[in-house]
Amino acid sequence: MVYGIVSRRPSPSHDQLNMAEDGERVDGINTSESGMSLKKVLSGASPLSLKIIAECPVTKARACDLALPHSTVSTPVFMPVGTQGTLKGITVDQLESLGCQICLGNTYHLGMRPGPDLIEKANGLHGFMNWKRNLLTDSGGFQMVSLVELSKVTEEGVQFKSPYDGKEILLTPERSIDIQNSLGSDIMMQLDDVVSSTVKGPRVEEAMHRSIRWLDRCIKANKNPNKQNLFAIIQGGLDAELRKACLDEMTKRDVPGFAIGGLSGGEEKDDFWRMVTLSTDHLPREKPRYLMGVGYAVDLVVCVALGCDMFDCVFPTRTARFGSALVPWGSLQVKQKQYAKDFQPIDPDCQCPTCKNHSRAFLHALFKSDTAAMHHITIHNISYQLTLMRSVRQSIVEGRFPEFIRTFMKRMFPSREQYPGWAVEALASVNVVLE
Numbered sequence: 001m002v003y004g005i006v007s008r009r010p011s012p013s014h015d016q017l018n019m020a021e022d023g024e025r026v027d028g029i030n031t032s033e034s035g036m037s038l039k040k041v042l043s044g045a046s047p048l049s050l051k052i053i054a055e056c057p058v059t060k061a062r063a064c065d066l067a068l069p070h071s072t073v074s075t076p077v078f079m080p081v082g083t084q085g086t087l088k089g090i091t092v093d094q095l096e097s098l099g100c101q102i103c104l105g106n107t108y109h110l111g112m113r114p115g116p117d118l119i120e121k122a123n124g125l126h127g128f129m130n131w132k133r134n135l136l137t138d139s140g141g142f143q144m145v146s147l148v149e150l151s152k153v154t155e156e157g158v159q160f161k162s163p164y165d166g167k168e169i170l171l172t173p174e175r176s177i178d179i180q181n182s183l184g185s186d187i188m189m190q191l192d193d194v195v196s197s198t199v200k201g202p203r204v205e206e207a208m209h210r211s212i213r214w215l216d217r218c219i220k221a222n223k224n225p226n227k228q229n230l231f232a233i234i235q236g237g238l239d240a241e242l243r244k245a246c247l248d249e250m251t252k253r254d255v256p257g258f259a260i261g262g263l264s265g266g267e268e269k270d271d272f273w274r275m276v277t278l279s280t281d282h283l284p285r286e287k288p289r290y291l292m293g294v295g296y297a298v299d300l301v302v303c304v305a306l307g308c309d310m311f312d313c314v315f316p317t318r319t320a321r322f323g324s325a326l327v328p329w330g331s332l333q334v335k336q337k338q339y340a341k342d343f344q345p346i347d348p349d350c351q352c353p354t355c356k357n358h359s360r361a362f363l364h365a366l367f368k369s370d371t372a373a374m375h376h377i378t379i380h381n382i383s384y385q386l387t388l389m390r391s392v393r394q395s396i397v398e399g400r401f402p403e404f405i406r407t408f409m410k411r412m413f414p415s416r417e418q419y420p421g422w423a424v425e426a427l428a429s430v431n432v433v434l435e
């Protein structure tokens with residue numbers, strides 16, 4: 001089934017966006033095999049529109065055009081994570097030439113250094129980075145899970161000591177949105193009360209209810225609802241009842257999109273996928289679904305099948321700095337001796353600048369003496385993630401996603417016995433049986 005929702009055409013700049021007419025609606029393009037078409041409209045006038053291009057007739061996967069203030073993003077999409085306005089090991093120009101349409105800015109770090117006032121003066125994070133496409137900023141809350149020994153959560157907000165100068169800082173929902181308004185991101189995330197996914201008991205329920213209250217405070221605090229999209233974050237830990245309660249409550253709010261939070265924190269994969277699929281079952285079809293903190297290739301493919309549209313993770317860039325290159329058969333450790341005289345590129349089928357220009361032997365030698373090797377591998381890894389998601393999308397549009405999954409798994413694992421049990425079960429739940 002296919003339908004389109006466009007409340008506003010994509011426009012290349014904020015200025016043009018402001019001139020665009022609210023509520024402009026056009027019919028969807030029907031490219032699916034099933035051939036059914038229906039119209040549905042989005043309420044409200046958020047600076048976002050989601051057009052569903054195709055839905056997989058077997059799984060819950062969908063391919064969409066997500067129109068945001070700076071450009072249209074083809075989903076499913078992987079969003080690379082930048083810190084302090086730059087991606088480690090890659091420039092903005094390179095990111096653009098790899099076809100990246102949206103990346104993440106890190107609010108916690110940017111809010112500390114250089115600070116939101118300076119960035120506002122530079123015409124927001126877009127101007128500061130000189131990045132013309134879309135940006136998503138986090139609330140700053142996630143970093144506090146890793147700084148938990150420094151932080152204290154109250155109803156007012158999260159109190160913590162600055163790791164830069166030791167000053168006491170209170171991050172409230174209002175302050176988080178204020179910083180994100182200064183950064184000018186296309187998508188802002190609500191401040192949520194984050195508990196580690198391995199925590200159990202009453203703290204999980206408390207955090208879930210507080211996240212709902214904080215969502216309302218964030219909605220109220222947003223000074224730019226016509227320019228910046230605020231996403232809610234579904235919490236509830238690994239408890240199906242709590243997650244369902246959070247979904248019921250948050251989906252009553254007319255926010256432009258929803259994130260699935262509180263996962264990918266070391267929980268059992270079996271719990272992980274069940275929470276993901278429960279969430280997508282109850283999220284509105286006409287709004288984007290962002291699964292936070294997911295970036296392993298297998299997880300991406302499975303979670304697209306479970307109905308997620310957007311993903312982010314530091315993994316591909318972090319692992320590149322250790323010399324690990326992502327390939328369709330897993331990963332390739334450039335530092336290993338066996339590559340010292342290997343004149344093939346990392347992946348002979350990869351079209352990235354690293355694979356076009358450099359051999360495994362060159363990267364192996366370079367890794368010993370120069371950080372440029374990390375840079376080359378970072379480019380390759382981001383290209384791998386973006387290319388993987390483009391292939392996933394293409395297969396959904398062409399109605400052959402289940403076949404794509406089978407081929408992908410065969411290439412990733414040497415034998416059927418090595419398929420992760422959780423992935424087999426998760427895929428079976430959406431009617432994909434791996435032979």
Ligand SMILES: [Zn+2]
Nearest residue numbers: 350352355380
């Ligand atoms: Zn490559």
